[in-house]
Amino acid sequence: MPELPEVETTRRGIAPHITNRTVTKVTVRDPRLRWPVPRRLSQELAGVKITAVGRRGKYLLLETENGxxxxxxxxxxxxxxVDSKQPVGKHDHVDIVFDNNRILRLTDPRRFGTLLWTRRPPKQHKLLRDLGPEPLGPDFTGAYLHxxxxxxxxxxxxxxxxGHTVVGIGNIYASEALYMAGIHPKRAAGRISRKKYQLLAEVVREVLNDAIAMGGTSLRDFVNSDGKPGYFRLELNVYGKGGEPCISCRxxxxxxxxxxRATFYCPECQR
DNA sequence: AGAGGTACCTGGCAGC
DNA sequence: TGCTGCCAGGTACCTC
Structure with a gap:
């Protein structure tokens, strides 16, 4: 569901509610996510303060002084x-309860999600260690891609x-960025010019920034931390538009x- | 090393 | 109304 803009929208939505708040309790109703939610997570988090809500790629990082x-x-x-009156749904697997009576509730029907704990600096964690640069950071350039x-x-x-090339570009924004850069999605990566890569890096930043500004893309069920959808779907040029005319050349x-995975492109504009 | 396929899981929808 | 099959925003891990 979420690509980088949706994760960043989520991060911004939850951070003000939980930063500098102390966890009072963690309820794991169903630990069966992609990997089992570690049993020690509850003890590790209980009684500690969230110092920051970070993000690396599509991973959110709830940082504390202990880990x-x-x-x-x-x-x-x-x-x-949510608050404690909010009824618990079938797929509401984890609640992290705070001292201001707010609850950070993780919902995940397909359970491909992850919730782990590390005491070490998260960048050293196996899942984060080998990730490529942030697309909105200074290391993501056309020269790098080239x-x-x-x-x-x-x-x-x-x-x-x-994610080893660059983090955060999922199936929607990959199609969108390649359309904006005029690159055919099947082109061999090694046969694209430096100049095209410069354009690609630019449009990736543009499409991600625009999507974040719109609160992300809601296709089916994405909702932000207030339970509202994002509106970037309205801006999509090709994703989900097979058989419709290209807005540029018809x-x-x-x-x-x-x-x-489904890919959408304009055979005329993308070479 | 790189390329490509598989697996994890539930729900929604189209077609019969 | 059911049933079946296919599709879905991700990515670690496997094989070749």
Whole structure:
């Protein structure tokens, strides 16, 4: 479900409610996420203060003085700030309760999400250690993409969706960015010019920033921490628009599969 | 090393 | 109304 803009929207939504608040209790109703929620999470978090809510790629980091909770929303996860009167739903797997009687509630129907605990600096954690640069940070440049892709035969769409290349670009924004840059999604990553990569890096930043400004994209069930949807869906150019005319040239948008994921592109504008 | 496929899980929807 | 099959915003891990 969430790509980087949705995760960042979530981070911004929850941070003011829980930063500098102390956890009073953690209720794990169902520990069966992608990996089991560690039993010690409750003891580790209880009584400690959240010092910051960080993000690395699509991982959210609830930082404390004792360690860090590493949280990922997977395909269908969401976090909401609720109070204790809020009825518990079927997929409300974890509650982190705070001293201001607010609850950070993790909902995740498909349970592809992650909630782990580490005492070490989170960047050293196995899941975060080898991640590529942040797309909105200074290390993500056309020169970087160009250098990194030399000799690679992988399709450009798969290349930019790989978290070891760059974090945060999921299936929606990969199609959108390639459309904006005029790059065919099946082009071999190693056969794209430095100049095209410069454009690609720019449009990736643009599309992610715009989506964050709109509160993310809601396709089916994404809601932010207030339970409201995002509105970036209205801005999508190609994603989910197979068979519709390209807004630029009127050629019909094509839908193909790449690695069992849907890809949308304009065969005229993208080469 | 790189490329590509598989697995994890539930729910919604189209088609019969 | 049911049933079946397919699809869904992610990514670690496996094999070749």
């Amino acid at each position: 860090t909770a590493i949280l990922h929303l997977g395909m269908s996860g969401s976090l909401r700030i 250098a990194r892709s030399r000799g690679r035969k992988v399709a450009i769409k798969n290349f930019i969706m790989n 050629t019909l948008i094509r839908e193909i599969r790449q690695g069992q």
